[in-house]
Amino acid sequence: MDNTFLSPYFQQPLALGADIVIHSGTKYLGGHNDVLAGFTVVKDRELSEKLKLIYKTTGACLSPMDSFLTLRGIKTLALRMERHQENALELALWLRNHSRVSEVYYIGLPDRPDKTVIDSQCSGYGGMLSFRVDSPATAERLLKEVKLIRFAESLGGVESLLTYPYRQTHAEVPEELRRRLGVDDTLLRLSVGIENIRDLTEDLEQAFQAAAGQGKGNADEMVPCAAG
Amino acid sequence: MAYANGIRPETICVQGSGDRDDQYGAVSVPVYFSATYAHPALGETTGYAYSRVNNPTRDELQKTVAALEKGTEALAFSTGMAAVTAVFELFGTGVHIVATDDVYGGSVRLWEHLGRRLGLRVSSVDTTDLRKLEEAITSETRAVFLETPSNVC
Structure with missing residues (x-):
């Protein structure tokens, strides 16, 4: 059971009956987009011994410095997860009201049909959402026009990142399956960071406007990219 | 463990496993860059032999993640x-x-x-x-x- 998206702060799969939990520690656990890490967690001693044998034999262990960085990240996991969630919910509602957005997917939206299942498994909803825009061209322009939010893979860091699953995270998934899952060229994924929410909505709004052609010719007036 | 079981998640995040055995009382977990560990004598060990297998800094991280996930043991991988x-x-x-x-x-x-x-x-x-x-x-x-x-x- 891969628990990367919610982190143990919002969901503990072992307590729900899973035998093995997997994490990309690069994401919420590390939390700062500055370290790569992964985890397995088990409750059964025999299973643990088997995994430890594989671990010491294959050698993909985490370095001392990266262990320290991940530990330091975890110190603020609770605070970060609360803020990620607060921003994600606000942004999901904002996107839902946007004329260029046709659908928003966020497990924290109160009217989701699977809300009962969600609430029986986790104590919070995290900071990951995705949304569908009106055309592939709009998706492509948004990726180019965001300034504060960065167009990058990965998730779970304090910085907001916009991803294009069709060409990035799900590029390896067969086309027929991607279509069935709705992972097409109008879908964007947003890892909502812990910035001020108004800066995030303003950045998205200016990107939508630029995508619609309203921002053309104003290049000289554009504010320099605040995220460097 | 220096503190009782049942400690809450926010506190585990900050305080980690609760081990308090650093000889200088360091509040932040020291980074042990040592690749290998000297043995006191044949058949005796400090608990560490080689950092691919275990390392004190990584051990603390693994214990912290295991505690947060309500598991018994965690392993920290490079990715x-x-x-x-x-x-x-x-x-x-x-x-x-x-x-x-x-x-x-x-x-x-x-x-x-x-x-x-x-x-x-x-x-x-x-x-x-x-x-x-x-x-x-x-x-x-x-x-x-x-x-x-x-x-x-």
Whole structure:
């Protein structure tokens, strides 16, 4: 059971009956987009011994410095997860009201049909959402026009990142399956960071406007990219 | 453990495993850059021999993550995919796995790669439908691989 998206702060799969939990520690656990890490967690001693044998034999262990960085990240996991969630919910509602957005997917939206299942498994909803825009061209322009939010893979860091699953995270998934899952060229994924929410909505709004052609010719007036 | 069981998640995040055995009382966990560890004598150990197997800084991280996940033991890998790979190493050759249909593409790439080499077969199933999940499980199925919430939600 891969628990990367919610982190143990919002969901503990072992307590729900899973035998093995997997994490990309690069994401919420590390939390700062500055370290790569992964985890397995088990409750059964025999299973643990088997995994430890594989671990010491294959050698993909985490370095001392990266262990320290991940530990330091975890110190603020609770605070970060609360803020990620607060921003994600606000942004999901904002996107839902946007004329260029046709659908928003966020497990924290109160009217989701699977809300009962969600609430029986986790104590919070995290900071990951995705949304569908009106055309592939709009998706492509948004990726180019965001300034504060960065167009990058990965998730779970304090910085907001916009991803294009069709060409990035799900590029390896067969086309027929991607279509069935709705992972097409109008879908964007947003890892909502812990910035001020108004800066995030303003950045998205200016990107939508630029995508619609309203921002053309104003290049000289554009504010320099605040995220460097 | 220097503090009692039942400590709350926010406190585990900040305080870690609760081990307080640093000789200088360091509040921040020291970074032990040592690749290897000297043995007091033949047949005696400090608990450490070589940092691929264990390292004091990594041990504290592993204990912290295990505590947060309510598990007994955690292992810290160099990447998330290294952790997924280790789990797939558990299953051996010629086995069947059922997986959530919208898992991360990197996991799909791993089992396509391993699948060819190890005879691993993975069925992608809409695991929100329990009937479909039950139908996909056969006598050769060794595991169900889930992401919840899944990637892209």
